[in-house]
Amino acid sequence: MLEIVDLTVAYGPVVALERVSFTVAEGSITSVLGANGAGKTTLVRTISGLVRPRSGSIRFNQKEISRLAPEVIARLGIGHVPEGRGVLAEMTVEENLRLGGLWRDQNDRRASLAEAYELFRPLAERRHLPAFTLSGGERQMLSIARALSARPRVLLLDEPSLGLASLVLTRIMARIKELVRERKLTVVLIEQNARSALSVADDAVVLSLGRVVAHDQARRLASEEGLRHAYLGF
Numbered sequence: 293m294l295e296i297v298d299l300t301v302a303y304g305p306v307v308a309l310e311r312v313s314f315t316v317a318e319g320s321i322t323s324v325l326g327a328n329g330a331g332k333t334t335l336v337r338t339i340s341g342l343v344r345p346r347s348g349s350i351r352f353n354q355k356e357i358s359r360l361a362p363e364v365i366a367r368l369g370i371g372h373v374p375e376g377r378g379v380l381a382e383m384t385v386e387e388n389l390r391l392g393g394l395w396r397d398q399n400d401r402r403a404s405l406a407e408a409y410e411l412f413r414p415l416a417e418r419r420h421l422p423a424f425t426l427s428g429g430e431r432q433m434l435s436i437a438r439a440l441s442a443r444p445r446v447l448l449l450d451e452p453s454l455g456l457a458s459l460v461l462t463r464i465m466a467r468i469k470e471l472v473r474e475r476k477l478t479v480v481l482i483e484q485n486a487r488s489a490l491s492v493a494d495d496a497v498v499l500s501l502g503r504v505v506a507h508d509q510a511r512r513l514a515s516e517e518g519l520r521h522a523y524l525g526f
């Protein structure tokens with residue numbers, strides 16, 4: 293579904309990704325792991341069109357997307373939960389959620405609002421409050437709910453666990469797994485906690501200094517002691 297081939301991305305002289313290649317199968321969860329600065333955020337920002345690659349290609353359902361505008365990529369069905377809760381602070385919870393499904397028909401939008409409020413009770417109670425009044429964890433919920441309300445085919449999650457209580461995170465991941473099963477949602481999951489990421493993912497890619505150092509089934513990587521010690525810290 294998502295094919296990344298020889299992707300190189302640089303910020304001026306800083307090469308953040310170097311000839312990164314891997315594929316993500318439809319209806320699977322692929323975890324992207326690696327130390328701070330390894331290039332994980334750069335990878336998902338490039339897939340979303342927020343960063344332009346220096347070279348290489350990104351194909352989504354065989355279509356080259358690496359030079360398209362971010363809003364075009366979003367409409368094609370790639371949703372992105374950015375690192376650090378990218379919600380619009382001055383808008384209310386509900387306005388933020390409506391933005392997610394802006395181009396969908398009214399019934400669809402109503403259904404996904406109801407679904408978001410069911411999954412995230414604190415958002416329902418605060419639907420008419422501006423997002424800046426939310427706690428950090430509630431903002432993270434809003435960011436995830438907004439991405440889901442666009443009903444993406446591919447969901448890019450950049451450290452969704454940040455600031456979330458483990459019970460909330462468990463519920464979100466359970467819901468995401470359901471969507472993977474029921475709607476063949478495809479997920480790219482960036483996580484600091486490699487152990488928990490490997491337990492939910494089907495496959496995993498390990499980045500180090502902008503290069504892919506491992507790509508395999510998650511359970512196989514979890515059992516490779518050398519790799520775990522060298523790159524994953526457990």
Ligand SMILES: Nc1ncnc2c1ncn2[C@@H]1O[C@H](COP(=O)(O)OP(=O)(O)OP(=O)(O)O)[C@@H](O)[C@H]1O
Binds near residue numbers: 308326332333
């Ligand atoms: N806008 C930018 N301008 C210049 N350098 C950048 C920019 N964004 C990232 N970098 C550099 O690119 C490299 C990769 O950064 P990136 O944010 O992709 O890492 P990461 O794996 O997401 O790290 P973390 O786990 O800390 O979130 C780092 O060396 C970083 O300093």
Ligand SMILES: [Mg+2]
Binds near residue numbers: 332333334375
């Ligand atoms: Mg990052």
